[in-house]
Amino acid sequence: MLFEAHSIGCDQTLASQGMIHGGIKYALSGALTGASEAIASMPERWRQCLGLSDPSGSSDLLAANVDLTGSHLLSEKYYMFAKSSTLGRLTTFFASKSLRGRIDKLSKNEWPSSFRGFDGVVYSLNDFVVDTTDLLNTLIAPFSEYVFQLQLTEHNVEKTPEGYVIELDDISVCAKQLICCAGNGSQNIMDIAGIDDIAMQQRPLKQVIVRPRHNLQMYAHCLTGITSNEPRITITSHPSDAGLVWYLGGRLATTGIERTDQQQLVFAKQELEICLPWLDWRAAQFEILSVNRAEAYRPSSIKPDEAFVQRSGDFIQCFPTKLSLAPNLGDKTLQQLDPPTYTTPLRSNHTKAQVGKPQW
Template structure:
C-alpha cells in the first residue's frame, strides 16, 4: 500500500492506494470481495443502501445448471455456459472453492420440474435423451418430494439447489465485514488519476488501481454520469408473486404443465414466513413474473390465482393471500432485450463493469475478473476509513 499526500487546492487529503474499489454490495460485489481478498488483493467495497437490497435479496436463490433454458427442446448457449455452476457452488459450500461458503446450508438440495401427465409433448423424449444423461432424472411417484405428494403427473429431479440469499450474503459478509462501507459512490466522488481512480469519501480519499462496478442497475447510472456511452445496459422488469396459504408445504420446482414457450410456467421456491403465523410462503417467478410485468398488481393477482389453480390444483387457492413485488433485472444490453447467456465483465480505463446476470454465474464472474487483473500490490496494513459500515438488508417478503 502506498500513500499519496496531495496538496493542490482541491486535494488536501492523504490518499492510500489499493488494488480495487468495488461499488455495490449484492452477490457480485460480495463474491468478488471474498475472492480477491483470498487471492491477496487489497480491496474495499462501498454499498449505497443495505447489503443485497438490489436484485440479490429478491432473487429466488436457485443455483442452476441452465436446464430451464433448454425447454425449447435443445441445449442453447445459455444452458451450456452455466452447466458447471452447481458443482462450483457445491465446492464452495464444502469449503473447497475459491470462495468459502462452508457452514451455509441450502434451503433445498434438489430442484424439480413437474407437469400434468401427457402435457410435455416432445420434451418427454428430450428429457430422456443421452444429451441430458446425469442432469435430469424422472422420478417414480414414491420418490416425489413432499410438496408434490398429492400430485398425479410427471416429476423430474435436477441437480440444481436453492440457497436462502439472505443467509448467503450474511455468510459472504462475515469474513470481510471490516472492508464493507455504507457510501453511495457518485461521479462527483470519482476522478481518473494516472494509476487508477481517486475516490473522495468525505474527509478521506483512496486511489484504487481498478474501479469494479458491481452496482446492478446503479452501474448504468454511474457509467452515464461518468460520460461512458458503453457498455449499454438493459433492465428486464419482473412482477414476482408471494403466496401465503395455511396448507403450503415446501416446494422447489418449475411447473411445465401445458407449456407454450420455453420458460417455466411458474417457478416456485419456498421460504420461512416470519410475518404471519403460517410456516411457509411460496415465492413465484417464471412466466408468471415475466408475462405479468405489464399488469397492475390487481390484474397480476388475478393471473397468479388462475395460474396456481391450473398448475397446483390440489390446493384450494381461494384461501390464499397473494402479494405482488416488482423488481428489474439489470443486465448488459442484448438484441431485442433477450436474456444474456454468461456473466459479463467489460474492462476499460482502469474500470471493470461486472454483471453476473444470474446468481448462479457468480463463480464464472469471479474467473473473468481474475483473468483481467494485474497481480496484487503489496499490502502492509489494514485499511480503515472513517465511514459507517453497511448493514444487511432483508428479503422483500419480510418487509
C-alpha cells in the first residue's frame, strides 16, 4: 500500500527536469567519476521498462516486473552545446576513447532545429527526457486501489512490537515493514518511527520557469564558458496549458540560492541572452520554482553517488538521489525487503491519491 500526503510526485518528482541520464554531466571536471559510473547503466534499464529496448535475454528483475510501456517521452535525445572555443580541455575529453558510445559530436546538419543560428559545437548524449506526470500515472495504474491519500503523522501511525498500525478512515492496516520514500517529509516519519540511526540532508535549488515567445523546444545542457563541473544551464521544455515552457536548472539553479528571487529572474534572462543569443528573449516571462533535493546525509553536503536504501529493524528508508537512479533504488530495496506474507487482498474506501500537476 502506498500512502501519499498530497498528490503523487507533488514535491521533487514533478519539479524535476525528467532527464534519465547516464552521468556525463557528472564528468565535466574532465574525468569519469564514481557518480558518472554508478549511473551509466540506468538509461538502458529504463529503456527496457519503457519497452524501448528488448529485455529478452536480460536477467533484469526490474525490467521483467516494472512495465512502463506507453509512457510518453518528452524527448528521445538530450544534447550538450557550447559556443565555439569555450570548452577548453573538455573538447579532448569528449573525443576520448573512455566516452565512446556515450557522447557524439554532431555535424551541423544533425543539429535539432532550435540550434539554427547558433555558432558552436553540439553533442548528442544517450539520455532522454520522460514526461513525469505520464510516468507516474503509468506506474500507479495497476495499483491505483492501493494508493491512498494519507499524511502519515503521529495521530495515524503507531509503532507496535510486530510492526506498524496505520489508521485509514475505515480500516486499520497492520504492516510488518514500513518503507519510507517521503523525500523531504522523511525526517518526520523517521521521528514517528523512532529511527535515529539514519540521517538526511536537503540541498536547495532555485529553478526558473520561462514562458518564451517562440515555440521552440530545447533539451540540452549549456556548457558555454563552463567554469565549474556542473552544466551552466540545464534546459528542458514542457507543455503547459499556456503553451510551451522552458525549465532551467544546472548551475543557474544551485547558485540561485545565493540570489534573491528578483536577482535570480534578472540573472536567468541575462544567461539566456548570453548563451542562446540567436533566440528572442525580449517578451519572455520568468518565474521561480524553489525546491529542496532530499538525500541521505553526506559530510559537507556533497551529493551521494547512488540511490540510498538503509534498513533499521522493520523500517526501510529510501532516497533515490536521482530519478535516473530509480532502478538502482529498486535493486537495493529488494535486497533488504522481507518477502511478502499477506495473501488476502486488502479493501478500503479511504480516499485514493491522485498524481499531481507540475507548477507550470
